[in-house]
Amino acid sequence: MTSANPEYSVVIPVFNSQDIVLDTLRRTAAFFESRQLSYEIIAVNDGSSDCSWEQLAQAAAENPRIVAIDLLRNSGQHNANLCGFRASRGQWLVTMDDDLQNPPEEIAHLIEKAKEGFDLVLGRFHEKQHAGYRKLGSRAVRALNQRIFGQEPDLVLSNFRLMHRDVVDRVCAYRGPFPYIPGLCLRFSGRRANAMVEHHPRRSGSSNYNWRRILTLVSTILFNYSSFPLRLVAALGIFTAIVSLLLGLYYLAEGIFGGARVPGWTTLVVMLAFFNGMTMLMLAMLGEYVVRIINQLTIADPYFVRRTIRDGA
Incomplete structure (x- = not known):
């Protein structure tokens, strides 16, 4: 049986990752078990069109510490994260992608940094394995985050992050139609910092982010969080x-x-x-x-x- 209040929750949005998601879940579970840390893994299937849900259901049946949530339709990564936040029970919450570009073993660096008194720790990659157009899009989003959410100039945002329960609860209280998780984390955290982590190339498939999604994200930030x-x-x-x-x-x-x-x-x-x-x-x-x-x-x-x-x- 799982602990009613595990020390760590891990939220993983899943979309069309049938070839790798089981490995992601097993390596994440192995990381916490090797350190004897209480945990739960919340995998949110964001309307996948492949067999990702069947893989999640299998993993949840094998390991009671894995929670599998199936969304009715594709709602986007930010909504899937928010759904996982609201289902989580841990004192600390980790968010990561489903493709092993964020190795689960790197969570240790986030945990060590949080011990210095930070309530939000974001992974900063030695070398980011992304296409050039995504890096340009990241610069545009970074400029908006600095203007709208008060992101520090030397702080780097990423989807690989660790946050305290207080921050999670504040984010969960958001009831708007267009949640932007990085901005909400910035808005509702007090002390934040980066921790250096590894970032690996995708082992299978391709990124779902393209110019259209990046422009949609920019418009969401502009028109829903700023006048x-x-x-x-x-x-x-x-x-x-x-x-x-x-x-x-x-x-x-x-x-x-x-x-x-x-x-x-x-x-x-x-x-x-x-x-x-x-x-x-x-x-x-x-x-x-x-x-x-x-x-x-x-x-x-x-x-x-x-x-x-x-x-x-």
């Missing part, structure tokens, strides 16, 4: 209104002192420029209020659980 786009449009509206005012004064002076070549031209240009600028400004202001209202009223979970195997049943 920066709306304020940018408002600033453009104000700028347009000012330019239209100056342009209007110019054409007004030209019409008075030089005479207008086309009757009504001055009035038409001034009125169109001014009212278009004011329209952009008012739309941005209305959008600001709409976003705040939506954030206050949205309480639905962004994922649905089909079935769960816990304690082998």
